[in-house]
Amino acid sequence: MIGFEEFVRARHSSLLRYAYVLCGDPHLAQDLVQQALARCYPRWSQLSAGRPEAYVRRAVTTAFIDETRRPSWRREIRTELPERADQRDRFRSVDTRDALLVAMDDLSPAQKAVLAMSYLEDLPDDEIAEALGLQRATVRSHRARGLTALRDVLTAQEVETP
Incomplete structure (x- = not known):
């Protein structure tokens, strides 16, 4: 104990x-x-x-x-991000991180929790499901939908960058 x-x-x-x-x-x-x-x-x-x-x-x-x-x-x-940095900017990864955080604001709380537990805490689906009171299939669904949404935002950012 x-x-x-x-x-x-x-x-x-x-x-x-x-x-x-x-x-x-x-x-x-x-x-x-x-x-x-x-x-x-x-x-x-x-x-x-x-x-x-x-x-x-x-x-x-x-x-x-x-x-x-x-x-x-x-x-x-959270408000909009500042103008995009020049491609040669050494701090471009900060812009990507900020875009990711803004994109995470659009996810549901359950999707954020599942992604954080999956990729930050490296927990298996069973533990995530138990911790959040969800079914394993729901955990996988939240993860898939959350990753798709984040991928779409980051892909759009790459297209917008000159």
Whole structure:
């Protein structure tokens, strides 16, 4: 049985990365992780007996989904990207990263969660399905649709770049 403080020390940065991929905002990611940990702390003795990381990750996902349901006047909305950089620009990868983050804003929260768990956390479909309360087929469907949407945005960006 792992203690709460020990768990937070060991997994905090991983949870922050996961939350950042979901929301695209480092400050909101910190808030989401903090909310999830605050919700889990009172029941830690029960959670630590099972798979606490999966439960906390699910709590981060739930906090993110709750955040997306807030009225739009209460949250910040990402604006358009600045003009595209010159092709010789050494920082072109930053533009691609920004385009990817904007494209992720258009995905559903479930698609973001599945992609983050698949490619950031490298979790198998079974664990993702369990963590999100989905069927394995739904996990595969969310992944496929999310990747298609991201691929379309990045392909369009390459076509637009001179």
